[in-house]
Amino acid sequence: MRRSPCLRYSFVMAWLSLPAFGRRVRSHWRALLTCIVFVSIAVFLMLTRPDALPESEALDVPVATSDNAPLRAANEFEAILDPSIRSVALFEEAGRVIRHPRCMNCHPRTDRPTQTDAMRPHLPWVAAGQDGGGGPTLRCASCHNADNFEPSGVPGNPGWRLAPLNMGWQGLTLGEICRQIQDPERGGMARDELLHHMREDSLVGWAWHPGGGRTPAPGSQDAFGSLIEAWIATGALCPE
Numbered sequence: 001m002r003r004s005p006c007l008r009y010s011f012v013m014a015w016l017s018l019p020a021f022g023r024r025v026r027s028h029w030r031a032l033l034t035c036i037v038f039v040s041i042a043v044f045l046m047l048t049r050p051d052a053l054p055e056s057e058a059l060d061v062p063v064a065t066s067d068n069a070p071l072r073a074a075n076e077f078e079a080i081l082d083p084s085i086r087s088v089a090l091f092e093e094a095g096r097v098i099r100h101p102r103c104m105n106c107h108p109r110t111d112r113p114t115q116t117d118a119m120r121p122h123l124p125w126v127a128a129g130q131d132g133g134g135g136p137t138l139r140c141a142s143c144h145n146a147d148n149f150e151p152s153g154v155p156g157n158p159g160w161r162l163a164p165l166n167m168g169w170q171g172l173t174l175g176e177i178c179r180q181i182q183d184p185e186r187g188g189m190a191r192d193e194l195l196h197h198m199r200e201d202s203l204v205g206w207a208w209h210p211g212g213g214r215t216p217a218p219g220s221q222d223a224f225g226s227l228i229e230a231w232i233a234t235g236a237l238c239p240e
């Protein structure tokens, strides 16, 4: 049901004819006063409006970007006899991939991806939108095609989109990420899904052939998958 325009008009008229400072002010002063009041309310609302999402954050947990050491293979951890200690050690090694900028740039805790090894906010400003694939008028796929485009260095994959907010990792410690990815209230992948995703998913796999002169994640997707498999087999325990 629409509110009658007449009713709205009478509110305005009532305000305009209110006595100001004990006497009726001249009509153009009233108009000016009304204008000032409305502008002040608008400015107040703009200044106090809570932002829907925080800005892309400066990372409080540093990420080692110059980490070029080869990824250690899962079987190198067999020397650790205590399975709980081995589990944590395996995840710490896998964490060198998980916390690499190639993965982290798509796993912010905002709706805006980050770019480069320094994980700067994505330029131009893009937002994840409903499905992570961008807003209705600026889709990720407008620029990110099915494959890396070498002439311009723009990375690509057919499924290019941002990880959902509840899978955001930037600024978390490795232990926090480890608990989050196993929390059904948040990420929600079952362990076999997680393993499959890490070992097989081609968006994850992009991190090892990122194109455009970017540093790839250490090791290979397969070696990373084996670390995750061995971590799950030893109880999927998390660092502190």
Ligand code: HEC
Pocket (backbone or CB within 6 Å): 101, 102, 103, 105, 106, 113, 114, 115, 116, 117, 122, 123, 124, 126, 127, 128, 129, 132, 133, 134, 135, 138, 139, 140, 141, 142, 143, 144, 153, 154, 155, 160, 161, 162, 212, 214
């Ligand atoms: C207007 C074009 C454009 C749109 C739209 C766009 N991007 Fe980008 N994106 C780029 C360019 C160009 C680069 C490369 C910048 C560089 O590496 O210096 C880039 C880089 C990235 C990177 C960094 C890769 C890395 O590890 O350095 C990520 C992540 C990314 N985009 C995600 C997204 C997501 C997610 C969307 C949609 C929500 C999106 N982009 C939409 C142009 C775009």
Ligand code: HEC
Pocket (backbone or CB within 6 Å): 097, 098, 102, 103, 104, 106, 107, 132, 160, 161, 162, 163, 164, 166, 167, 180, 181, 182, 186, 187, 188, 189, 194, 197, 198, 203, 204, 205, 206, 207, 217
């Ligand atoms: C281009 C963006 C992009 C990149 C790069 C990327 N991811 Fe993701 N990631 C996603 C999206 C989107 C999802 C959600 C997938 C879904 O719901 O099917 C996701 C989900 C995940 C999940 C599930 C998390 C949870 O809480 O259940 C894991 C694990 C993951 N990614 C690992 C990685 C790793 C490891 C890398 C780097 C080697 C990586 N991702 C790189 C976009 C990306």
